[in-house]
Amino acid sequence: MASKLTTSNRAGWAFALPGFGLLAMFIVVPFFFAFFLSLTNQRLISPNPTEFVGLDNYRNLLGIRVLSIEPEVNAAGEIVRDETGAPEYPRVRTFTRNNPDYPQYAGMREWFRWHSGDTAKVVVARDVVFWKSLRNTLMFVLVVAPVQGALALGLALLINQRLRAINIYRAIYFMPVVVSIVVVSLLWRFLYAEEGLLNSILHGLSFGMFEGRDWLGDPDTALGAIKAMSIWQAVGFHMVIWLSGLQTISPTLYEASAIEGASKWQTFRYVTWPGLRNTAVLVLIVITMQAFALFAQIDVMTNGGPLDSTTTVVFQAVERGYGKQDISGGAAISVILFLLVLTISLIQRYLTREK
Amino acid sequence: MATVKLRDIRKSYGNVDVIKGVDIEIADGEFVVFVGPSGCGKSTLLRMIAGLEDVTSGTLEIDGVRVNDLEPSKRGIAMVFQSYAIFPHMTVRENVAFGLTINKASKAEKEEAVAKAARILQMEHLLDRRPSELSGGQRQRVAIGRAIVRDPKVFLFDEPLSNLDAALRMDMRMEIGKLHQDLGASMIYVTHDQVEAMTLADKIVVLKDGMVMQAGAPMDLYHEPANIFVAGFLGAPSMNFLDVTVHAVNDETVTISNASLDQIDVPHKGRTFTAGQTATLGLRPQYLHPAMGGAGKLHGTVILSERLGSETVIDLALADGSKIIAALAEDSILTPGAATNFDFDPNQAHIFPETR
Numbered sequence: 001m002a003s004k005l006t007t008s009n010r011a012g013w014a015f016a017l018p019g020f021g022l023l024a025m026f027i028v029v030p031f032f033f034a035f036f037l038s039l040t041n042q043r044l045i046s047p048n049p050t051e052f053v054g055l056d057n058y059r060n061l062l063g064i065r066v067l068s069i070e071p072e073v074n075a076a077g078e079i080v081r082d083e084t085g086a087p088e089y090p091r092v093r094t095f096t097r098n099n100p101d102y103p104q105y106a107g108m109r110e111w112f113r114w115h116s117g118d119t120a121k122v123v124v125a126r127d128v129v130f131w132k133s134l135r136n137t138l139m140f141v142l143v144v145a146p147v148q149g150a151l152a153l154g155l156a157l158l159i160n161q162r163l164r165a166i167n168i169y170r171a172i173y174f175m176p177v178v179v180s181i182v183v184v185s186l187l188w189r190f191l192y193a194e195e196g197l198l199n200s201i202l203h204g205l206s207f208g209m210f211e212g213r214d215w216l217g218d219p220d221t222a223l224g225a226i227k228a229m230s231i232w233q234a235v236g237f238h239m240v241i242w243l244s245g246l247q248t249i250s251p252t253l254y255e256a257s258a259i260e261g262a263s264k265w266q267t268f269r270y271v272t273w274p275g276l277r278n279t280a281v282l283v284l285i286v287i288t289m290q291a292f293a294l295f296a297q298i299d300v301m302t303n304g305g306p307l308d309s310t311t312t313v314v315f316q317a318v319e320r321g322y323g324k325q326d327i328s329g330g331a332a333i334s335v336i337l338f339l340l341v342l343t344i345s346l347i348q349r350y351l352t353r354e355k
Numbered sequence: 356m357a358t359v360k361l362r363d364i365r366k367s368y369g370n371v372d373v374i375k376g377v378d379i380e381i382a383d384g385e386f387v388v389f390v391g392p393s394g395c396g397k398s399t400l401l402r403m404i405a406g407l408e409d410v411t412s413g414t415l416e417i418d419g420v421r422v423n424d425l426e427p428s429k430r431g432i433a434m435v436f437q438s439y440a441i442f443p444h445m446t447v448r449e450n451v452a453f454g455l456t457i458n459k460a461s462k463a464e465k466e467e468a469v470a471k472a473a474r475i476l477q478m479e480h481l482l483d484r485r486p487s488e489l490s491g492g493q494r495q496r497v498a499i500g501r502a503i504v505r506d507p508k509v510f511l512f513d514e515p516l517s518n519l520d521a522a523l524r525m526d527m528r529m530e531i532g533k534l535h536q537d538l539g540a541s542m543i544y545v546t547h548d549q550v551e552a553m554t555l556a557d558k559i560v561v562l563k564d565g566m567v568m569q570a571g572a573p574m575d576l577y578h579e580p581a582n583i584f585v586a587g588f589l590g591a592p593s594m595n596f597l598d599v600t601v602h603a604v605n606d607e608t609v610t611i612s613n614a615s616l617d618q619i620d621v622p623h624k625g626r627t628f629t630a631g632q633t634a635t636l637g638l639r640p641q642y643l644h645p646a647m648g649g650a651g652k653l654h655g656t657v658i659l660s661e662r663l664g665s666e667t668v669i670d671l672a673l674a675d676g677s678k679i680i681a682a683l684a685e686d687s688i689l690t691p692g693a694a695t696n697f698d699f700d701p702n703q704a705h706i707f708p709e710t711r
Binding site: 250252253255256257258259260261262263266270271274275277 | 405406407426427428429432433434436438440441442443444445453454456457458501505
């Protein structure tokens, strides 16, 4: 039965159609399509028919185990040691390649290891690069979300004052947000270069003590460098959200706390911060989601390198889906990311709920 | 408890003078009400006493100490705001104890102070609620509780009842009056509501355009207004004003009349007039009554008669086209359109040399 809405309002539906159509075509359909593709072996261009493979893609991505390896023992039952006295271990590939005794490790590679007594605990994964990307993304979120949120709040508090020409400061802090992330990434690649601005400043400030380093070329500093640049780039956006939150707090509350003799810190703690609760939840969730979606900086600045130290989940999804034409693998990564972000957002919502 | 002295207090924002030299003395334990129309500077004046606005010039003393440059918290004042200004995320208990929390008082100290304030305001049962669970009147009570806990020398109220509905406003008005009796503290109260001013005040300060129009006991202001503004501001319905011509100036009285007013002698109360000038006669609606059978002094036509039971409000059109209002104390029936004569006691009339 047609409701009144669908029959008597054709013009309305006609106007809404382009919007709905675009949303459906570029968001709703691809979303469900990704779910579907992740359960198949579809490749980007392939003469072979698509086959349904169940959860194989997920198994290939997420398969991870811990392998305990005992040191090599000589005929006398003593542990074989190298020149430095460290025990020697059989190679991991003896367990993971063509070893019928250990079918569960077949095809896996070593990610990292630690030692428990003389036993080596080796973490092996079917897809080490994916796990590295997951770790990098989480490390990125863990640093960027709190630091960017706090910095943005600090800036918002600074520019919330009634000072002359305060709008100039607001504009300066907001400017990186309006510049394309690709342009920003290119510029920062120059800053971070071995002959770049950062090195020459550090060289100058340390009176020549600092030798300079290739920030993006060193696995120890590459991700950190991208974190710093990402924080700088989007801090202005979150500053504006904080600012709007600050301006919803009634000025009389500040007057009341001034009459009670509250110090600046007490005013922040008892008036400003509680007043920003909802804003804080919003900022936290938005930053987290944006941080999980880290891609452009990686693509422009490092391409995931060096040694996979800056590869991220989204970068892997794109790399796999289009670079390697493994569209079903890329879809599976997207679905995993979706579930991850959804879970974390729900946890954040739960932790910050109104009690 | 303390005295408050304002000496030639001025306030300017750039070139705009908002307060233009105000002198007020508030005695220990006195309840003073600043009243005036919107924009008269009454709230600004209160905020200057609180320390929320700078004093441009003049001297502000609380308890004999010049406090012009003192922090609000050091002035020994507590303020109750129109918007309550209670903290939405704190319980009533935390709100009331806020000042003590800021000063890092002990838990026992807080409990005691909160219990005392709650007892005075009869809100013991509200202490664990949050402001969102309170009515407007209850919120204002919390704000007053927070002020009481400060144990201030002077309480400041900035239109505390404006956000409440009419019935609640009356209750809270009485409670504030009672609070003043119980605490005996000096209180300064800003309002635009003349009923609040008349009922609460020991002393009313009527302000207009940043200047004091008149200050004194409510009944003095009501019966002996110093100027047209005060005369028209206090009393409801407000005082009628008629343009009259002065015919003669006598020892105690002036002789006046106009087109609808017969010649009459009204006490001039020391104001100076010259014969022939135009002056303003003020007549409170309550002091007009129909001339029963007599000729009366004031002649007009009834336009509208509003019967309220306890009183009847009559709109009258006078011969010169002006309109006045009479409030008759009893339920009387006057037919619209009827030419009616009114009488009044010249001793209850006010004659002002200025024109409106």
